[in-house]
Amino acid sequence: MPTTPDLASLLAAARQRAVDLGLELRDLKTATADGPDDEHDPEGATIGFERARVAGMFERACAEVSAFEAATRRVRNGTYGHCAGCGQSVPVERLEALPATDRCVACAYSAD
Template sequence: MSDRAGAEGRLRARLAEVTDRVAAQRRAVDGIVESARDSNADDEHDPEGATLAWERQQAAALAAEAERERDQLLAALDRVAAGTYGVCEVCGRPIPAARLEARPAATRCVEHAR
């Protein structure tokens, strides 16, 4: 398997995981909204724990984070197709394999990471 095919396979596998995570978080948000719709509880003043609003915001934030990662992975797949995957966008040197293993959508080498 070529380096390009290996990178594409790893990115697609990670993309599938992240896409599943996006869907699960969106279902969680929808479930919280649905459960609140039929409730007349005053969860904003419930001394027993987190509010439904907080839970909804938490689930929405996790979904948004997963969506950002999904978008980064899609951009990385575009770079694979263009032949620029694994090349630092600042200096043009190869991004170390260990960095790409940890952050598959990385666009910069360690030296130029933000």
């Protein structure tokens, strides 16, 4: 049984990031509710870019939350640390680097 990273803390941190970014995105949308006029407003391109940047970060944070939730479920059902592709143990070093991964290196690359 590989050592389990502190998934509860990682999940809590990812959730907090998602909440913070969601609020930031909402504020940006509220602040630009009249619609950023990217073509005519000199600030428009900047606002549009900022919204896209925060939206991208929000999506990644949400994906992280899902990944840590899935990893937490795998700990509960005893499959954490086992590759979902080939069933072999995922090396501890890989789990330390990517705590939410469910694939060994070989399967992660062949899945792409």
